[in-house]
Amino acid sequence: MTRWTPRHDGGRPSGKHCSHTWTADPTPLSTTCLPCSERGRAPSDLLLCLTCGHVGCSDSSPGAHATAHFDTSGHPAARTLAAGHAWAWCYEDEVYLDPLDGHQPPAAPRPAESVWDYPRPPALQEDDRLVRVECAGQVVAETRSAIRVLETSHPPTFYIPAQDVRTELLVPAVSGRTWCEWKGAARYWDVVIGDDVRPRAAWSYPRPEPDYTALTDFFAFYPSRMDRCTVAGEDVTPQEGDFYGGWITAEVQGPFKGAPNTQLW
Template sequence: MYLDPLPEEVVPHPAPRPPESVWDYPRPPAVREDDRLVRVECAGHVVAETRRSVRVLETSHPPVFYIPPEDVRTEFLLPAVSGRTWCEWKGSARYWDVVVGDDVRARAAWSYPRPEPDYAALTDFFAFYPSRMDRCAVAGEDVTAQEGDFYGGWITSEVRGPFKGGPGTRLW
């Protein structure tokens, strides 16, 4: 079933934020609310759009944006056939396929149904791999995907690396 795409909200671009170095992010990761417009698009449809995201900031990683389930078009999400991972901080992650008509993006999103207590703010929120979507944007700025196929950080002009995820960075 195809649904009409949602119109992109017209918003004035906020003043640029000062650059952040991922090497200044904490370990264990910090959770921060973010009220900028976050948008995820796939196969001509808006899969998620919110001004109520939560950013997770972890040393050496670009931020990951988690979107509340009320702001995700969950009709496009199906539980992935395989896969759970364990994060030493957040707990067990569940993976989701993004399916729009015949277009299937395997394991393109994940969530924490029962995160560890310090990360309860992430409960049932969804994160998306920008590399597996057609477009992810923060405050109108297109995101660059973090290198590699495991992490899923969102690189914007406000974030400085080097970033973990590419070849040779596994043990950083």
Template sequence: MPQPLPTEPPVESVWDYPRPPRVEETTEHVEVELGGVVVAATDRAWRVLETSHPPTYYLPRDAFVDGALRPADGHTWCEWKGQASYFDLVAGERVALRAAWTYPAPTAGFEAIAGAVAVMPGLVDRCTVDGEVVVPQPGGFYGGWITGRVTGPFKGGPGTRGW
């Protein structure tokens, strides 16, 4: 089992996040950029917090500019939130395939994010939280957003599958 890194407020350890995860509303300013364009911006989002994972940010659908969300094929299943549907993100000629997802009808406890949209930060040009550039969660599978506000170690990289 990994050893959590020490923290001092306002830094949060992802090892203090719960399992099952919880949803927390945030008023941080969140932006998503693709193709040199801000395709989403909001001061009202939700963070899903789960042990060993950096937060995944869910933005209200109306935070996205018209035409930025294009429905994509396929679904996945989360043991906590239920069935996810996907979007390609579009900015002019630039397309990030399956870079965003939503839970149209999430399971109990996750109703707050119904219809909200999460973005995989490693598939777009840049995501920011209160102006800080996000580092994508390692491994390319999970959609966590790493900022200076959180510390790990983080699940997703090599050797972390069993965490």
């Protein structure tokens, strides 16, 4: 269990004070801020209530739902769920808390999520896990700034910002474009590494529709056409079929569109 203590403040000789004693590692009740997800928003940071496990967005997001949870519940402290960070905030005493003796809180387990709970039109969700795409012995893309697109019946697709993609390995595909009723016109890319050519292995939305402009300058990859795709070190299972490019990880539950006889789902 993680023990939390007020952060030292050199400007106060007596240090900051917190009236609470925290030894807690609650299980998150959700994988994201649910009010933001319902509105199709991507929260910039998530906070985990140390009392009940509620997950809400921080004050840097428009909803500030973690603060709203404190206002309604009175639960005084929450910790960040951002990868690589370890701090908490006491709303009641307005102090930062750090893990005692440098102990790192456990990575938040990801509760199961059903693709049938995903919305339509799709929602965009920032994901700070390490996402990696490998092909022909090369790392084609690697990021902690992916965006997941969540749509009813589909496993998530991961979009990776251009600055984290080796775009010199992408060549415009000859076979044209497709149209998504939500996101707009998709452009396809071959992944070319020496003599190894993976046709239409990636796609992007150069000029997405207004609700999806966050995907501008992002690329998505078909895991079935790459040698390996991972999320936080976990190998991805590709979505069935040759059209959709969903990434299936342990927490994502189906059944999934893409298998035979699912075209009308």
